[in-house]
Amino acid sequence: MIVMELSLQRFYITSVLILLSSMLTAVNAYAVDYWNYDNSGGYGPDKWSEYYSDCAGMMQSPIDINTTDVLYDPDLAYFDFSGYNLTNGVDLTLVNKGGHTAEVLYTGKEVLLKGGNLPADYRLVQFHFHWGSTNTTGSEHAMDGMHAPMELHLVHIQSRFSNASVAQLKPFGLAVLGFLFEISPENNTKYDELLSQFYKIQTVVNNTQDNETEIGTFSLYELLPENLDKLDFYRYFGSLTTPPCYESVIWSVATEKIPISEYQLNIFRSLYDDQHQHLKDDFRPVQNIDKRTVTTTKEPAVTEPMSSTQVTVFQCPTTEKPGNSASFLVGQNLNVVLVLLLTIFKVLS
Numbered sequence: 001m002i003v004m005e006l007s008l009q010r011f012y013i014t015s016v017l018i019l020l021s022s023m024l025t026a027v028n029a030y031a032v033d034y035w036n037y038d039n040s041g042g043y044g045p046d047k048w049s050e051y052y053s054d055c056a057g058m059m060q061s062p063i064d065i066n067t068t069d070v071l072y073d074p075d076l077a078y079f080d081f082s083g084y085n086l087t088n089g090v091d092l093t094l095v096n097k098g099g100h101t102a103e104v105l106y107t108g109k110e111v112l113l114k115g116g117n118l119p120a121d122y123r124l125v126q127f128h129f130h131w132g133s134t135n136t137t138g139s140e141h142a143m144d145g146m147h148a149p150m151e152l153h154l155v156h157i158q159s160r161f162s163n164a165s166v167a168q169l170k171p172f173g174l175a176v177l178g179f180l181f182e183i184s185p186e187n188n189t190k191y192d193e194l195l196s197q198f199y200k201i202q203t204v205v206n207n208t209q210d211n212e213t214e215i216g217t218f219s220l221y222e223l224l225p226e227n228l229d230k231l232d233f234y235r236y237f238g239s240l241t242t243p244p245c246y247e248s249v250i251w252s253v254a255t256e257k258i259p260i261s262e263y264q265l266n267i268f269r270s271l272y273d274d275q276h277q278h279l280k281d282d283f284r285p286v287q288n289i290d291k292r293t294v295t296t297t298k299e300p301a302v303t304e305p306m307s308s309t310q311v312t313v314f315q316c317p318t319t320e321k322p323g324n325s326a327s328f329l330v331g332q333n334l335n336v337v338l339v340l341l342l343t344i345f346k347v348l349s
């Protein structure tokens with residue numbers, strides 16, 4: 001037993017060192033600045049890691065979330081979305097981002113995301129979508145092997161950093177909120193105002209040039225499910241889902257889906273990419289979850305509450321808790337290490 005504990009401790013220390021060095025080593029050099037979602041052309045997701053080495057990392061996104069495997073964490077807090085109501089002094093720009101996505105850039109007054117066990121307050125910088133050509137492809141994250149027709153990503157950076165270019169290089173620099181969509185027979189009229197502007201950004205000249213237009217402000221609250229105060233989500237640590245794939249993202253994927261009609265999805269699909277093809281299927285395939293654990297705010301409906309042993313994923317690892325099986329700890333170690341690191345960064349910041 002003592003031998004086991006010692007080797008576990010060594011394991012933790014080694015993990016922390018490996019993780020710290022991988023998180024703190026800066027940008028890897030890359031040969032090209034071009035990428036797309038087309039695996040047949042030599043620049044698709046299959047090839048990203050050849051030019052952007054972080055894309056081959058061990059903490060990549062998106063992932064397939066096995067909803068029966070996730071750990072309920074009673075200490076994982078809900079988000080405070082009150083900042084999302086801000087519309088005064090905020091400027092919105094709708095962008096066809098080089099033919100990769102439709103994005104809305106936020107500038108002006110800070111829209112802050114708080115709570116959710118984030119190590120700091122995070123500032124909204126943009127939100128964008130990933131969508132497919134069919135009803136069963138499009139989302140980046142999958143749930144139990146199933147993809148949704150679209151996924152919304154709200155990208156936030158730690159508020160002490162000046163911009164996303166800086167924040168994405170920092171440990172836990174970004175917090176991204178993901179929402180999956182489901183097809184509804186009715187139009188989701190809350191999206192009408194945004195979608196009515198899409199005709200202005202239909203095409204891009206090439207992938208280095210965005211097509212952008214200023215749009216009127218609206219409360220972001222409107223685009224999201226009701227009852228945001230109690231939004232249940234899945235939490236894991238991962239990466240940007242596009243090159244350079246930096247592993248600096250705290251991911252939160254909502255358990256509840258947003259309705260959207262097929263008519264409205266077709267407005268997304270009517271945009272064009274830099275090859276003058278319809279912009280769709282702009283998603284990265286799911287990545288290996290490896291040693292990571294997904295936790296959730298959502299209390300399991302039928303299964304018994306988690307024992308304190310299982311909840312240790314969010315506490316400092318101790319070796320003296322009776323009943324801790326070594327294999328459980330080894331399986332959970334990456335999360336333990338990540339949560340430890342998160343705590344350290346919270347204290348330092």
Ligand SMILES: *[C@@H]1O[C@H](CO)[C@@H](O)[C@H](O)[C@H]1NC(C)=O
Pocket residue numbers: 082083085221
């Ligand atoms: C934000 O707006 C929503 C919807 O209008 C409202 O329910 C909520 O109470 C508002 N929150 C704050 C903090 O103003």
Ligand SMILES: *[C@@H]1O[C@H](CO)[C@@H](O)[C@H](O)[C@H]1NC(C)=O
Pocket residue numbers: 134135183262
């Ligand atoms: C997508 O879903 C809608 C609504 O369920 C259905 O009417 C339509 O046929 C589906 N389209 C495809 C391409 O599967």
Ligand SMILES: *[C@@H]1O[C@H](CO)[C@@H](O)[C@H](O)[C@H]1NC(C)=O
Pocket residue numbers: 066067068069144145
């Ligand atoms: C989810 O995980 C459970 C237990 O590990 C496994 O039995 C099940 O097949 C997985 N489900 C999917 C959809 O992968």
Ligand SMILES: *[C@@H]1O[C@H](CO)[C@@H](O)[C@H](O)[C@H]1NC(C)=O
Pocket residue numbers: 162163165166
């Ligand atoms: C981001 O901020 C850094 C440091 O303040 C600055 O050097 C850099 O030019 C900024 N990048 C962008 C894209 O604005």
Ligand SMILES: *[C@@H]1O[C@H](CO)[C@@H](O)[C@H](O)[C@H]1NC(C)=O
Pocket residue numbers: 185186187261263
């Ligand atoms: C959705 O909106 C479009 C455009 O206003 C309209 O033509 C269509 O009938 C609407 N669909 C439904 C189901 O209401």
Ligand SMILES: *[C@@H]1O[C@H](CO)[C@@H](O)[C@H](O)[C@H]1NC(C)=O
Pocket residue numbers: 199200201202203204205210211212
């Ligand atoms: C933006 O899209 C509009 C509508 O398709 C097009 O007329 C315009 O040329 C595009 N602008 C740029 C800079 O690509």
Ligand SMILES: *[C@@H]1O[C@H](CO)[C@@H](O)[C@H](O)[C@H]1NC(C)=O
Pocket residue numbers: 205206207208209
């Ligand atoms: C893309 O557009 C920019 C700006 O117009 C131009 O300088 C560049 O040469 C174009 N690249 C390609 C590959 O067409």
